[in-house]
Structures are given as C-alpha cells and as structure tokens.
Amino acid sequence: MNVEPPVRRVYVAGMADGNPEPAASRGAAPGLKPGRAPWAVPGARPLVQFEAVVKRFGGVTAVDRVSLDIYEREFFALLGPSGCGKTTLLRMLAGFEIPTEGRILLDGQDLARVPPHKRPVNMMFQNYALFPHLTVEGNIAFGLRQDGMAKSAIAARVKEMLALVKLEGYGWRKPHQLSGGQRQRVALARALAKRPRVLLLDEPLSALDRKLREETRFELIDLQDNLGLTFVMVTHDQDEAMTLADRIGVMNAGSLAQVAPPAAVYEQPNSRWVADFVGDINLIEGIVASVGLGETVIGARAGGRLRVAQNVEAKPGATVWLALRPEKIQIDTQPPAAFDANCLAGQVADIGYLGDVSHYKVKLDNGLALKVSIANRVRLVERPIGWGDRVWLSFAPEACVVLTQ
C-alpha cells in the first residue's frame, strides 16, 4: 500500500497566492481557501472519479448519472436528505454495490472488477460494525492481518492507532465494554489502520450526543490534516458537512444538485432546492424588471421592487427567485435611514428565542412572510421587539442571490 508520511497539505501548482494556509484557519475564511483548492486547478488529476454512475434497485433509481471528481487529500462531504442516494454512492465506491451504468475510477484505474476486499479504500460504518468477539486491538489489527503484515509491525501500528484516537490502555476491552464515543474512535482507528487511499465515512458522528459530536468534528479535521488522507463522508447533518468538508456535494433524488465549498453552497446556492435544503432561507418569487451595470431590479410577485447587486442571466420578464438568508436581514422598529437598501414593512407574527439568536417571523404588508434571525448581542431581559409590533425589514442589495432554477 502506498504509505505517505504525514505532511501538511500544500498544493504547489496553481496555488492562489502561494501561501500554504495553516490548518488552524480552516473554515475561517469564506470561499476557496488559498492553496487548498485542487478542484480549481486545471489539469489536476482526481483521485476518485465517478463517471455518469447510475444505480437502480429493481425499478427504483437510487443514483442517477452522477459524475464527480474527488481529489487527493480532500475532505469531501456528500450531503442530502435520507434516501437521496448518497450512501449508495459511498457503498459503490467501497464495492458493496455494483453500478448499473457508468464507471468509478480510483487513481485512474477502473474499479468495476475489483471486489471490496481488494480495494484500497476503507470505510467507517454508521453503526461502527465493530467485531463484537474481538478486542479493540483485535479489531484494529484485523485489516493488517489480512495483508500478512509481520506480527511486530502489526503491534506497532495498533499501538500507534490507539494513541492517535487517544484510547491507550483500552486495547484489551471488548466493544461492549466501551462507551459510544470510544466505539466511534475504535471504528475510526480500524478504518485508518491500513492507511487507505480513501477513507469513507458513513454518518460518522450521527450516533454521538451533541457535545461529543462537536468535539469530535474538530478531532476529525486534525486527523485528516495530520495524516494527509482523502476523506469522503456521507451525512444528512449540514452543520457537520459545513464544518468538516473542503467541498460539499449536495444530493437530491439521486443526482448531485451542487458541488462547491461550504461557503459557496451557503452563499451562492445554484438552485432553489439547494438554497432551501442548506440552512434557512426566504425565497421571494418575482419577475425581472431590468438587468444591467451589476444590478438587477426584480418586481416581487406579491408587490414591491427589490434591487440585487448581481447581473442575472435572465431576460426582463423572466420569473426568478430571490434567496435571502434570515440572518442577513435587519429588523427595526422605525423606517431605516439608508436609502440604498431594500426595505419592506410588516408586523411580527412569531418570535422564537433560542438564547444565542432570536428568530422572528414577520408578516409583510404585501402578504409575504419572511424569517429573520438576529444575534442576541446584549443580554435580553426585556425584548425590544414584541409580538404584533410594526417593523421594517431591510437588506443590502449584496445580501441576496437571484436563482433562475
């Protein structure tokens, strides 16, 4: 197996500004991270290639012509609702399902005739699938034994893996003697022990409770950074995908709806479906009134004109949707002074106080209902905006995206 020493991820060719970013700043900056975007490099060879892959179970199409490239040392997340085909896609890469049509390539080699036990990929199962009759050490060593590795080398690797997942001293325990979090670590250590070309993670954190899940996220990121491996994860949890992934593939009904870095998926969704699935969003239907000079004017169907700082690829008269995230709207009890902003008046219909943020549902005068969320920056003893209050919502032309599909 191709074993590489753990190195920091650095892409020399095509690096945006030549500064390899330290791992700590991951996820901090929106958009593409400099030096961390092999998918944007022309001519870069992908590690995993799905070529028009189709999978049908009887008459049901689970995966519908998916083409996708995943690059070396990338952390790729397949995100979608249950039943969207993301797990099937992962299982096809592992070899547990055979594509009905299309090809899957790893390092340029077609995997069609390679059975699961000969593929240089390892999977971490959703329920962990630890062997209950083997100890923690036995579980981790299982894959290494299949390779005919020397006993001393296996012992050394097992020890290294136990240290990596901070489970020293647990080697002799059986899986049923471990907590859920510990089992998750054993499953991870077992899948990593063989240093796979690609590590597949099927809902890796879904069985953990919330606090542990958040801690483990950052550990996973560090692990991937330090080992320099390629991770492909399946998840239905968008927070998980946003925090962990370099790129997210949003799946819907068997096809990939959008493949982009987390910030792009959130800020520039390419369709109403993606906008609606990832995070909270207000969708306002309207008709293009005019396009030009980096500004589009849209006449909302419910009434009112909205300005968007974006050249929309649609002719005047076309129906479009204006997508607006709730946290990008400002809410005031008086008409705002700024003239360049879009402004809509209405009445508070509902308030949800979550501690860190408050969600407001505002019924506009034109009949639309918009969701607004405000970070509670000061201690909120007496709520300044209450039920039934008359409010003005405003948002900058840069704050929204126009969707044509």
Next chain:
Amino acid sequence: MRKGPSLFNVTSVALGLAFLYLPIVILVIYSFNASRLVTVWGGWSTRWYVELWNDAAMLEAAWISLRIAALSATLATVLGTLAAVALVRAGRFRGRTAFSAMIYAPLVMPEVITGLALLLLFVALNVDRGFWTVTAAHTTLTMCFVAVVVQSRLLDFDRSLEEAAMDLGCPPLKTFFTITLPLIFPAVAAGWLLAFTLSLDDLVIASFTTGPGATTLPIRIYSEVRLGVKPQINAICTVMIAVVAFGVIVAALLAKRGELVRARRAAKA
C-alpha cells in the same frame, strides 16, 4: 417498589420446573432402588449400575446410539447451517420458496412416514441397513432443526460486520469463518445439541432404518420394556442424563471462563 421476585413469579417458576423435571428426578431416585420391583421402594443401592455394567448388550446399544448421534448431529449441523445461510443470504433466487418449504417439511412430517419412506428408499437402492442408514436417516431428520435455529440467528445478524471484514481486506469465504461463524456459533452449537438429543432419543425412524448389528439404545430399551421394566433401564437413563448434564455444564463453564480471562486482561491493561 419491591425488590426480588414476587410470590407469583416464584410459584410459576417452581411449577414449571416441577413439570419439566419431576419425572426425571423420580427416574433418577428409582435407579438407586434396591428392590427388584420398579414401583416399590426398597432402600438405597447401586446394584443396578453394577448389573448395567455387566449388561454388554445394553452398553453396546448405548455406544452405537452415541456414535450415531454425534456423527449425524455433526453432518446435520454442517448441512443445516449451509441451508440457513443459503436461505438468508442468497436473496431471492429461483425456487427459494420451494427450497424453504422443503427444508421445513421434515419438521411437521410424521416420523412414521419419514421412516417408512427412508426404508423404501434404502430397499430400492439395495443398501445394507445398519449403522450408516440410521446415521443418514437421522441427518435428514435433524438437519431442518439446525437450519431453523441457525436461520433465526442469521436473520438478526448485522451484515455490516461482514462488509466491514471484506472492506478491511478479508475475502468472502474467510470472512464467513473468521467473523460470521464465531458470531453465530452459539446457535450452531445449540443446533448441534438439538440434533444430538433428537437422534439419541429417536425410536421410530431408527427402527425403520436399522438392521442387524445396529440396535440403538431406544430400540434396545423399548424391546426390553416390552418384557417388563427392569431397574437397569432406570440406571442407564440416569447415566445418559448425567452425560448430557456434564456436557452442558462444561460448555457453560468454558464460556464463563473465557469472559473472566478477558475481564482480567482488561483490568491489567
């Protein structure tokens, strides 16, 4: 809330155990009866065990029965496990329904019919009836019991364990022996024990399919009882009970010891 079992629970457990084991306890007690009459208590004695030891025909029958039971149970376990795996794992192959019906048919088939059918088969094939024909007959009878026991275990077996093994580089056949078999082993062992006891106690099929020189213990006991119950029979039955109980206790202790060893290792680490 009260701790410990309630009066109702204690009573029902006691009644259940009495129902199951009272006849056996009486049999064991009477095997130590000094009296020649089976129904009259004449004080404690081990004379029937001594007489049994000198009863070469009875011992020979017991030995034949044990050999047949062990051999047919082993064959039935292999075949039954394979059948269960095929039923659970092969998906919807052609003729699956017919196959599963055929596996289960012997469960409900009257033994007289199975025995007669096998007798006709052996006669038609011109096979000398004896040890091997009884073994084969018992294998066909008990295989379906093993299949049922193993199948129920396989149905709730987590397939992702096998997938995980293959994912880690283990070929399918090796996966079956290193992962699947150890995990379903309790069911396989239970199937073997069931087959063993079924074979040991079968009278009907054995009497149809046996021949000269292969008189099994139930046939022997039955033919002796027709001439009146001799106290030796109580003795041999007690011995059989002891053998079976010993086996079960040893198996349980082995399992327990394995747990303890693992726990000690865990404590040391």
